[in-house]
Amino acid sequence: MSKQLHEKYRLGDADFYHIRNRNEARVLRMMEKVLTEPPGMNPSAADLHDIYALALNSLPARYAQQGSIVLRDPVRDEDVLEAVRKAIATVVHNPKQ
Numbered sequence: 001m002s003k004q005l006h007e008k009y010r011l012g013d014a015d016f017y018h019i020r021n022r023n024e025a026r027v028l029r030m031m032e033k034v035l036t037e038p039p040g041m042n043p044s045a046a047d048l049h050d051i052y053a054l055a056l057n058s059l060p061a062r063y064a065q066q067g068s069i070v071l072r073d074p075v076r077d078e079d080v081l082e083a084v085r086k087a088i089a090t091v092v093h094n095p096k097q
Contacts, residue, residue: 019063021062023062023080024056027055027080028052030055031055034081034084041092043091051088054087054090055084058087059079059080
């Protein structure tokens with residue numbers, strides 16, 4: 001990680017770099033699973049980025065800092081899976097030129 005990138009997430013002595021949306025990794029896992037379902041699907045990197053962003057934007061954010069204990073996650077895996085499938089359908093039906 002570059003120091004310059006890390007500095008973007010600082011405010012005074014507080015470091016916010018390790019606070020992440022817990023759904024980010026979940027969306028990636030579901031994308032990996034779902035992208036094998038449609039036969040012949042070969043998305044570009046731009047398509048993958050669009051799918052990722054669309055799926056994350058359709059889910060409520062679940063931010064946590066490194067070392068947080070999460071007792072309950074109100075976003076179910078089925079919700080993440082549905083968000084990814086909808087995002088894929090959107091990208092497939094509206095490809096970038």
